[in-house]
Amino acid sequence: MKLAIVGVGKLGLALLEGVTARGVLQPADIGLLDANTARVQDLAARTGARVIQESDLGSAQRVLVSLQPRVFPDVTEWLAQENTGYVSTMAGVSVNTLVRRLGTRRVVRVMPNLAATIGHSQTAITGPREAQEAGDLAFAHELFGAVGDVYDLPEHLFNAFTGMSASGPGYAAVLAEGLADGGVRMGLPRPLANELAAKLLVASGELLQRRAHPGILKDEVASPGGTTIAGLEVLETAGVRGALIRAVAAATRRGAELGKDQED
Numbered sequence: 143m144k145l146a147i148v149g150v151g152k153l154g155l156a157l158l159e160g161v162t163a164r165g166v167l168q169p170a171d172i173g174l175l176d177a178n179t180a181r182v183q184d185l186a187a188r189t190g191a192r193v194i195q196e197s198d199l200g201s202a203q204r205v206l207v208s209l210q211p212r213v214f215p216d217v218t219e220w221l222a223q224e225n226t227g228y229v230s231t232m233a234g235v236s237v238n239t240l241v242r243r244l245g246t247r248r249v250v251r252v253m254p255n256l257a258a259t260i261g262h263s264q265t266a267i268t269g270p271r272e273a274q275e276a277g278d279l280a281f282a283h284e285l286f287g288a289v290g291d292v293y294d295l296p297e298h299l300f301n302a303f304t305g306m307s308a309s310g311p312g313y314a315a316v317l318a319e320g321l322a323d324g325g326v327r328m329g330l331p332r333p334l335a336n337e338l339a340a341k342l343l344v345a346s347g348e349l350l351q352r353r354a355h356p357g358i359l360k361d362e363v364a365s366p367g368g369t370t371i372a373g374l375e376v377l378e379t380a381g382v383r384g385a386l387i388r389a390v391a392a393a394t395r396r397g398a399e400l401g402k403d404q405e406d
């Protein structure tokens with residue numbers, strides 16, 4: 143077994159589908175372990191990967207740990223295996239904590255986002271020298287390269303990356319919902335408003351990528367004395383930029399707290 147995925151939730155599933163679709167790994171080389179047995183059996187049947195048990199972990203070359211951070215301390219007894227490399231997606235959980243709990247320095251810390259589902263994740267990656275020498279870092283690069291862009295990032299920036307990029311789809315969803323609510327408030331039918339909001343975010347993202355600074359797009363859209371600047375005035379008065387900055391800061395601090403919880 144080349145990879146065991148422990149915790150096949152939203153993220154684990156996105157990675158499973160991405161790496162098999164890109165041919166990075168064959169489904170038969172992947173084992174799935176999850177508390178929700180009915181769901182994981184269904185996923186195995188659908189993807190061709192196989193369901194494994196805790197006792198099978200010893201035969202995995204590498205293990206992707208995609209559990210919620212709070213669960214991690216309870217599972218290290220069976221998770222820690224000899225001669226295995228680990229890749230963790232758990233928010234806040236540091237390389238030092240992974241090393242201490244798993245009893246090996248072959249650990250890679252990654253932070254993807256849910257856009258992995260459609261091959262557009264932004265994944266931060268870091269790991270110690272031993273993970274590099276054992277090929278674990280290169281393996282994780284390949285895995286997450288199959289579902290989007292990969293960024294080598296110093297570990298002290300991981301919580302900031304988490305608070306902005308990994309949590310980012312959630313913020314975007316709130317923006318979309320608010321925009322759609324605005325459309326409905328002004329009389330647009332709900333299904334149309336939801337569709338417009340989602341497509342607007344996609345198209346605006348593409349436009350932003352072609353400009354050196356977000357302000358350029360804003361200025362292009364806002365005609366002098368026009369509609370957009372009237373809307374922007376309301377956003378500025380409401381402090382939307384400040385709210386976004388504080389949201390990223392709060393999420394970053396929460397990542398640090400999750401990490402502290404693991405240090406006991």
Ligand SMILES: NC(=O)C1=CN([C@@H]2O[C@H](COP(=O)(O)OP(=O)(O)OC[C@H]3O[C@@H](n4cnc5c(N)ncnc54)[C@H](OP(=O)(O)O)[C@@H]3O)[C@@H](O)[C@H]2O)C=CC1
Binds near residue numbers: 148152154177208
């Ligand atoms: N969702 C996201 O956008 C992102 C998440 N992450 C990180 O990735 C990790 C996973 O997130 P996500 O996929 O959203 O989480 P989910 O809760 O969707 O997935 C976790 C899975 O682990 C299962 N599980 C719980 N306990 C055990 C156990 N003891 N043994 C085996 N499986 C177990 C859960 O089953 P059950 O549901 O039955 O409890 C669930 O299927 C988290 O640490 C999170 O911080 C990182 C970046 C983005």
Ligand SMILES: O=C(O)[C@@H]1CCC=N1
Binds near residue numbers: 304308
């Ligand atoms: O909200 C969370 O804790 C996880 C980590 C980043 C995105 N989802």
